Amino acid sequence: MTDTLTPIPPEHPLRGRVTPPGSKSITNRALLLAALARGTSRLSGALKSDDTRYMADALRAMGVAIEEPDATSFVVTGDGQLRAPAKPLFLGNAGTATRFLAAAAALVDGEVVVDGDAHMRKRPIMPLVTALRSLGVEAVTDTGCPPVKIVGRGALPAGRVEIDGGLSSQYVSALLMAAACGDGLIEIALTGDQIGARGYIDLTLAAMKAFGAEAEQASFSLWRVKPTGYRAADFLVEPDASAATYLWAAEILTGGAIDLGVPANAFTQPDARAYDVIAKFPHLPDSIDGSQMQDAIPTLAVLAAFNEKPVRFTGIANLRVKECDRVSALSQGLSRIRPGLGSEEGDDLIVASDPALAGQTLPASIDTHADHRIAMSFALAGLKIRGVAIEDPGCVAKTYPDYWKALSSLGVKYEEEAR
Template identity: 75%
Template sequence: MTTDKLTIVPPGHALSGRVAPPGSKSITNRALLLAGLAQGESRLTGALKSDDTRYMADALRAMGVRIEEPEDTSFVVTGNGGLSAPAHPLFLGNAGTAVRFLPAAIAALVTGEVIVDGDQHMRKRPILPLVKALASLGVDISAPSGCPPVTIRGTGGFAAHHVVIDAGLSSQYVSALLMAGPCAGRPFTVELAGDEIGARGYIDLTIAAMRAFGATVDQVTPSVWKIEPTGYQATDFHIEPDASAATYLWAAEALTGGRIDIGTPSSAFTQPDAKAFDVISAFPAMPAVIDGSQMQDAIPTLAVLAAFNATPVRFTGISNLRVKECDRVRALSLGLNAIRAGLAREEGDDLIVSGDPALAGRHQPAEIDTFADHRIAMSFALAGLKTSGIAILDPKCVGKTYPGYWDALASLGVGYLEERPR
């Protein structure tokens, strides 16, 4: 898409039809890494092809992993149980999973210097807790700004085999260390520093994927995991649809009174964001307080839906949203208030959405700054289903995780006015 601005045309009818969400980004990037670390050929089906997964696949290719893409939703990954130093720095755009997962695997397996870097947005996203944890294992690693770029001077292993990690900012730090564990050469223990952890459900996704590729992981306590030095074995692995993507379709159904078949019941998802289904189903009587700590990527969807709710909604447990692709708490507040002054406000790290069912059917011209964040773009498109004049800036940013999003809405009868670059 070359459009700079996309104005949503409210359909004026219930949205009904069938839309299959893409594969899970979270699971695809975990599976790509584990297949790349495995010995032999793995076939990944149901996979997501997007900016984030392309960055992960290209980084693995640069480190000696063979990856083929025979179909739009599959990868065939052939690994040799190790990784080699790439010829150039690894550029990973704003792919948080790739930037957080790869340094630990590189430290465990690569001999030589590797630089992990990203775009201007990624260079503002913290990675220091992971850097400190790897340094405690004897890894020569540095990230002077506390954010990427990260330089790892690998020796092909860890000097120690017990690591303590502060996961208050992101569960991805824990997942990175867990996935490196089977390659450590000796039994390896990962321990949380305190009980704070962002989106614990993603740890469950990580462990399930590890076990599918032959790892032995024992959760000793809620904050300690022991991993055996099994390495990984190639396997065929199917990836479920993306629950975060599904939230947009569930919300579109709720907002318009429609019926959208996504091909997978909400109860079949293992991803944490599927918890949002029950909240969406309560619309227009959403709970007065929603704890977003365990379904963080669903909060933009829920916040925009709350703009049309019958009563105000306070979102709590969302401080980690400030260090995502952008400061999502601020971006949501700004976008909602662009639609109608006073529609949202921030109190500390909480977001309060006042709720205004009368917005439906109004013309409320508003340009939504997405801050190049795919979730801000996709969630605010929902407002345009009920209120005319909603324009999404930089709509192509959805390519990070859902390249077909605009086509999916169009297939349900949503129209657009496009403004192209001059």
């Protein structure tokens, strides 16, 4: 097992073609909706990673037939009903799977326990639990985080439910998808006007529509979902925009040309808006609001280390409740490269940019906190600085198992240290 992986800065621009994996966010939505549909759905271009395997295995445990004919396809066959699993659903540190299945468990006639690893057990889920309770669903958590016990009655009760989406849009998406299998019309209303990464709600609504649901956005903070259920469909998953950000950054850092096979403006995922920011390097804005492209912030923060002037990242408080506290992890990692390179002010991250870092040898061991995005983003620093060692590089399997191979295909070499 490789303990650390240290990229060797390439002496040439990175050029070539790399196809990013399928979108994790869309794959897990499509898997759940196909499982709730009657008939057989074929998902192509899908992501096969730790997060999507947790989702697929959980759905299998709830009585759904899922086949995997090739590396990017799922064939999902269901009868429109999920069953109570024989044991708790273990979902690792997969936030989408955990939140989505906690709401979907209300559609089961029986008890479901949704659980995860030690990291997932620190990630909040109380806003979703509170919303389910308000609809009359029995939902119990002792800590405000997983594990969560849900006792379903075969359908989500009709009515109006209010949800606090300030911490995560996943709570709203979870309710929206379950609501199409309700006893009647369900209204979902935000308790305030704050919602993390709102663009993911659009992904959810588009996926629901593809599987036959009818959901109307009545206002900025109100959705109405009809009890249509879902019908089977063939569904194409677009490439992962969050994964694409690493390749866009690698291209501009090395002056290369990396063909992703899809133009940036073809992505529908929120993180694709990072492309326009990356294109401004080395003249990134003084301040970058990360609220609507949260998973792209690690990429942008490491890129900012080489910018012409310092960069402040705002609107990123939600990053503290991701796979790890990413604000802290980024600050610490940057400052391991050079003391003071990263710092925190409240929930803001300040990067003390210095183009002269490029070409230096600055031995630094980066604690990834088992977070795939910390590992992949700090690999970018290793394209310009010699000695940046990525701890636990295998954690990229969560969303991009072939990440290191992808960089290698472009000519990046590594020094490896094994246990």
